[in-house]
Amino acid sequence: PASTLDVEKEQAWLTRAMESALSDFRKLRKKLDNDINKEALAIFDLFTHLLNDPMLGNDLKAQIQKGDRADWALRQVVESYSNRFARMSDAYLRERAQDIRELGQRLLYFLYNTEHEQQQLEKPIILVVRELTASILATLPKDKLLAVVSLEGAANSHAAILSRALGIPAIMGVSLNLKQINGKRGIVDGYSGKLFISPGKQIVAEYRALAYEELQLSKMVNDAIFEPAFTQDGTRIELLLNAGLSADTNIAINQGIDGIGLYRTEISFLLQHRFPSEEEQILQYRAVLDAYPDRPVVMRTLDVGGDKPLPYLPIEEDNPFLGWRGIRFTLDHPDIFLIQLRAMMRANSEHHNLRILLPMVSGAKELDDTHALIQQAYQEAVKLDASIVMPKIGIMLEVPSMLYLLPMIANKIDFVSVGTNDLTQYLLAVDRNNAHVADVYDSMHPAVIMALKQIQQTCLQYSIPVCVCGELAGDPIGALLLIGLGYTTLSMNASNVAKVKYLVRHSARSDLQLLAQKALMQSYGHDIYNMMQVHFESLGFAGFIRAGKK
Ligand code: PEP
């Protein structure tokens, strides 16, 4: 059955947050009263006044009744208020638009800071939301979540990646009337991205059969999960895990992987209400490093911005994906960066299995500046603990400029990790988060395939270890194509490891090389896909891709 979120609960959550905000404003006002800071006083009076205005309460309520979560309702209402103010002819009132936004940010803070009890769900549900976020996924019990449908976003939005990592099918960028689906039965086909509301008997029967096949497939691939991933012709493929969710550290798949290829540290930052302290970060990173004492763990430094804004550090910009994200953000906040770097190094004092990965590097200067900070963090950390070592440092290859720059910076890095999600986005100039252009976003576009070949060749030439950690590496077709292109290290989420391992063990690298050579001569992405599809069908792998999926 489909379900929109419970209106009353959202309302209560918002009310609690508004009450906390009001009491906080009272406290601050009192404090400032002594400081005789008149301007600041006025702003808290204005906030208090606005919060007590029934109009705001009513508008928020109406928005929640439309099916919005409390935080989304708040964003919508604040946006419309501030736009209204911004259009006013009076200069004083126009300036109030900014105050409204600030009030909105403060309320959001209290919203996330107020215990939003884990939703109790009696029956398993299909969750339908306007915009899927990490915090929505965090507040719902995973065992009751059958699937997620999001009106906004696209297949490689971060929330979709997270959902996949949890093994929950998600379809994104769906147009739907939220009002007409509550409580109805539905089928979510994560392969094709199709959604059926109140499906007829025949469709239900078809999907029951498919679900059964999927279960059989899952059993089959999990049989050999602990075996090493050798191709039929004897090439060892390293299979690593993409992690970053706390649950990742205690899953069974751990014995079937060669290490952690991408630990996205930002996920825990996104789920909190403030920057985690150095000590908190040390504990968290140590838990991960301890879980794989004899295997490499690649931790990526904070990659916020783009579609991963921090709730407690809002950034407003017109083109977030071209803006303040990844290494650009942390270089501009050396305090935050140094804490994280030190925490990583200190957490690594026992096992020495940490490698540090830098996101969104686009030029040599960023790399130099980062190295300086890494040196500083290392000096500071060593003073505290002499057993600390300098970890290996690598970069994400996800900004196209680095394709050309790689030979020149080869001596500055220890390894490369290819982020096909962003590489596709930036090479094809297509927002990975925008449903309108989802069909232009294609990681099997010939230009992407050619870029991947070039990266592989350059890394080979300069002896730089290279791994692919974008979603393409965990995609059955993508993984085999990458092996054909010469990659031997792939990092993917837990739900794909067993499938990819099975495919590797049942493939000959020489066949995949021939396919990749052919792929490199195609003009159309769909021809590459179709060629791979034919290959999958001829080897009996059709169940891995569910023909028709694109
Ligand atoms: C990528 O861009 O491919 C990647 C792995 O990083 P993220 O999806 O977190 O941007």
Ligand code: MG
């Ligand atoms: Mg990326």
